[in-house]
Amino acid sequence: MTSKQLFLFDIDGTLISPGGVSRRLLSIAISKETGKPIDLGYNDVAGFTDRSITRNSLVKLGSEGSNHEALLNTILDSYSESMKIEFTKSNLPFVYDDCVSMLDEVESAGHATCLLTGNIKSVAKIKLEKFGLWDRFKFGIFADDAEEKLSMPRLAREKAWDVLAESFRLENMVLVGDTVQDAEAANENGCKSVIVCRKPEKREIIQSANPTYLVNSLMDQPMRETLIS
Numbered sequence: 001m002t003s004k005q006l007f008l009f010d011i012d013g014t015l016i017s018p019g020g021v022s023r024r025l026l027s028i029a030i031s032k033e034t035g036k037p038i039d040l041g042y043n044d045v046a047g048f049t050d051r052s053i054t055r056n057s058l059v060k061l062g063s064e065g066s067n068h069e070a071l072l073n074t075i076l077d078s079y080s081e082s083m084k085i086e087f088t089k090s091n092l093p094f095v096y097d098d099c100v101s102m103l104d105e106v107e108s109a110g111h112a113t114c115l116l117t118g119n120i121k122s123v124a125k126i127k128l129e130k131f132g133l134w135d136r137f138k139f140g141i142f143a144d145d146a147e148e149k150l151s152m153p154r155l156a157r158e159k160a161w162d163v164l165a166e167s168f169r170l171e172n173m174v175l176v177g178d179t180v181q182d183a184e185a186a187n188e189n190g191c192k193s194v195i196v197c198r199k200p201e202k203r204e205i206i207q208s209a210n211p212t213y214l215v216n217s218l219m220d221q222p223m224r225e226t227l228i229s
């Protein structure tokens with residue numbers, strides 16, 4: 001077996017598809033609190049954190065001001081409240097079975113796991129609880145901890161020490177994600193990455209970010225054999 005590694009799982013597009021529900025509800029929360037309409041698209045949100053998406057939207061809407069931070073927090077609270085009701089009952093979100101299968105294999109091989117996501121923690125919990133996945137992770141790094149993904153791997157390393165009392169070298173950490181930003185966060189920190197291409201039109205741009213593995217499915221056997229077992 002390879003030495004014990006820490007696998008850091010992204011949520012949206014990797015473990016689950018939010019089915020457009022969270023994007024719509026965040027748009028509504030921003031519109032409601034600013035009084036200005038906004039319709040967030042896939043490219044506005046994928047790979048970014050809830051805090052940076054909201055901050056960028058406020059800039060775009062010209063809603064910056066002295067109450068900027070307060071407004072940002074009010075929007076995220078309102079978003080989280082609506083997610084609790086709408087996301088839980090919606091039948092649009094679904095789980096990616098290839099990722100759950102990989103999580104199973106990673107766990108049975110004795111590696112450690114955690115979450116690394118742009119979601120705020122309360123929303124991450126709502127999303128994963130819907131599919132019984134929240135309790136699979138002992139800890140995570142969320143938008144509450146860092147506004148950009150680039151700084152998240154190092155925070156995960158520190159938290160692994162606090163929570164698991166285990167020290168991982170950065171090269172023994174593997175980011176499992178679906179976007180350019182995930183590959184960049186891994187490279188920037190000297191970690192490995194597995195990026196699953198969920199949208200064929202994104203393949204080229206993800207490849208240019210130089211992930212360790214770019215796969216069409218997390219069932220990919222060559223990737224699993226070299227990385228996990």
Ligand SMILES: [Mg+2]
Binds near residue numbers: 178
């Ligand atoms: Mg993602």
